Amino acid sequence: MSQPLLKAEQISHGFDTQLFENIDFSLASTQSAAIVGRSGSGKSTLLHIFSTFIKPNGGEVFLFGEEIYAQPEKAIEALRRYDIGIIFQFHYLFKGMSALENIEVATMLSGETIDEGLLRKLGIDEVMEHKIGDLSGGQQQRVSIARVLSKKPRIIFADEPTGNLDNETAVLVMDVLMDYIRSNDAALLLVTHDESMANRCDTVYRLDEKMLKEQV
Numbered sequence: 001m002s003q004p005l006l007k008a009e010q011i012s013h014g015f016d017t018q019l020f021e022n023i024d025f026s027l028a029s030t031q032s033a034a035i036v037g038r039s040g041s042g043k044s045t046l047l048h049i050f051s052t053f054i055k056p057n058g059g060e061v062f063l064f065g066e067e068i069y070a071q072p073e074k075a076i077e078a079l080r081r082y083d084i085g086i087i088f089q090f091h092y093l094f095k096g097m098s099a100l101e102n103i104e105v106a107t108m109l110s111g112e113t114i115d116e117g118l119l120r121k122l123g124i125d126e127v128m129e130h131k132i133g134d135l136s137g138g139q140q141q142r143v144s145i146a147r148v149l150s151k152k153p154r155i156i157f158a159d160e161p162t163g164n165l166d167n168e169t170a171v172l173v174m175d176v177l178m179d180y181i182r183s184n185d186a187a188l189l190l191v192t193h194d195e196s197m198a199n200r201c202d203t204v205y206r207l208d209e210k211m212l213k214e215q216v
């Protein structure tokens with residue numbers, strides 16, 4: 001098998017109390033994985049650790065073969081800009097700008113072009129000229145997903161990407177994410193409370209009692 005895009009070894013972390021200990025994880029290209037678990041178990045924290053945002057108290061995280069937290073901040077910023085796609089609960093769209101301008105910011109920074117087909121698939125092609133502040137929460141969520149995919153990341157980290165969406169739109173967004181990783185040799189790591197979305201991934205892990213266990 002090819003080298004994993006993401007590999008984590010012996011990850012331990014906590015704030016006031018220890019959240020998890022000695023977690024090993026890996027994800028190869030075209031693979032998808034979901035992390036489920038009760039609220040407060042540390043799923044989002046683990047996702048932040050895997051995606052360059054929190055240096056763990058113990059262990060190492062390798063993205064594309066390089067240990068993230070051993071690299072200078074500039075290299076970490078370049079990873080965020082070009083190679084990883086982040087769909088988090090609070091999507092960082094510029095409210096005063098149009099949907100199109102928001103996506104253009106990402107494509108200009110990464111040197112990619114906007115994929116019109118993707119906008120159509122997400123059902124947002126007709127709201128591209130609208131200001132973000134005039135769109136519904138679900139539309140904003142889909143603009144933020146289009147923005148992430150338009151920069152052609154090699155790995156996508158998503159925290160409740162379908163949280164704001166009705167079931168039909170959630171299914172559509174999962175279809176788009178799955179198509180994307182297959183056709184771009186990318187990978188998807190998802191944190192969700194929605195078991196039906198989790199079950200669409202190749203592997204589902206449960207974070208429980210400080211451990212990450214594959215759910216069978």
Ligand SMILES: Nc1ncnc2c1ncn2[C@@H]1O[C@H](COP(=O)(O)OP(=O)(O)OP(=O)(O)O)[C@@H](O)[C@H]1O
Nearest residue numbers: 015016019037038039040041042043044045046193
């Ligand atoms: N920066 C921080 N400083 C202190 N405590 C934090 C910080 N971030 C998270 N925590 C705490 O760590 C615990 C785990 O939080 P986290 O958001 O990772 O859980 P989660 O499993 O994703 O929860 P949910 O399913 O509700 O989103 C919580 O008790 C939270 O309050």
